Amino acid sequence: MGIQIQILVADAYAAIEKGKISEAIQILEKAITATPQNADLYAYLGEAYFLNQEYIHAQEVFLKHESLSNHKTNTFTPYITGYRGCILIAEGKIAEGQSLLEQAIQENAQEPHFYYSLAKAYFLQNKQTIAYEFMGKIEQLDPCFYYRKIQQLINQI
Amino acid sequence: MFKKLYAFWLLRKIQKYLDDPDSSKVQAKFDRIFQISSQYHFAYFHFARYWAMHNQLDQAQVYIAKAIALAPKNPIYYTFLGVVLYQQKKIPDAITALQTAISFDSKNQLTQNYLALCRLENGEVPEFKKIIQSVGIFESTQLQIQMLWALEKYQKNIPLTT
Numbered sequence: 001m002g003i004q005i006q007i008l009v010a011d012a013y014a015a016i017e018k019g020k021i022s023e024a025i026q027i028l029e030k031a032i033t034a035t036p037q038n039a040d041l042y043a044y045l046g047e048a049y050f051l052n053q054e055y056i057h058a059q060e061v062f063l064k065h066e067s068l069s070n071h072k073t074n075t076f077t078p079y080i081t082g083y084r085g086c087i088l089i090a091e092g093k094i095a096e097g098q099s100l101l102e103q104a105i106q107e108n109a110q111e112p113h114f115y116y117s118l119a120k121a122y123f124l125q126n127k128q129t130i131a132y133e134f135m136g137k138i139e140q141l142d143p144c145f146y147y148r149k150i151q152q153l154i155n156q157i
Numbered sequence: 158m159f160k161k162l163y164a165f166w167l168l169r170k171i172q173k174y175l176d177d178p179d180s181s182k183v184q185a186k187f188d189r190i191f192q193i194s195s196q197y198h199f200a201y202f203h204f205a206r207y208w209a210m211h212n213q214l215d216q217a218q219v220y221i222a223k224a225i226a227l228a229p230k231n232p233i234y235y236t237f238l239g240v241v242l243y244q245q246k247k248i249p250d251a252i253t254a255l256q257t258a259i260s261f262d263s264k265n266q267l268t269q270n271y272l273a274l275c276r277l278e279n280g281e282v283p284e285f286k287k288i289i290q291s292v293g294i295f296e297s298t299q300l301q302i303q304m305l306w307a308l309e310k311y312q313k314n315i316p317l318t319t
Contacts, residue, residue: 120309123306123309124313132302135298135302139298146298146301146302146305147294147301149305150294150301150304150305150308151294153305153308153309153312154286154289154308156312157282157286157308157311157312
């Protein structure tokens, strides 16, 4: 990855940290315009789309990532599996989403959103004890996750 | 005076048993305190906390009511009662308890957050938002998880009292 592209990716993740997801998407799209054959960028963009709740776009760019990587397993694979699981749970397909998320976590993808979606799946099935176990893992990975998620949900109602 | 000091000392000693699921053993220890100082409302509060920690919310309610009877102006006790009632999904009673706590101490962020949660459970979204915007979100894992689930349920149109 060229230095210019690396800077753009760093800028995109800095924007994500500040909660400016749309800005991050624009930056990543710019990076893709410059190097459209860079498979990694589609994985990053997919994550940004997921965070912006643009699930259809996320799925599209994850497919693009896979096609550019010739469908070979890489470091992004468990994360893409996890995000697909989160999307399925957001769409109400609990069992399918749960299965993908458990697979992603088993493959060592450590991402608070995965634990949150899995906790949500168990919570929706009234399995509160397991839900709380997964919520506890989020706190270890990102102590501010709950706070940001609450703010996000409040802004949506 | 010495009785109260002794009861205080015993209560401090009991703290290490609060994780003990053997309630008969813990009950015996608290009974000893109540015998020494039956007016020691703080001990009733701690025993209520013990029951709440072990998810025995009816028992928690009994003991926090005793603490309140002895110290009817303590906002912490009303907040605790409000939280217990919230967990039992007795929302109107929880609101009453939390509002009483706020009438004694309007600056307690935890009390205000639980009141906000009750408003959300009642579908009073503008009231919920108004409280949170005014006081912020309290730094408590338990409260934040409860708030997240309440918000998720509200968004998914799941009856909040389930």
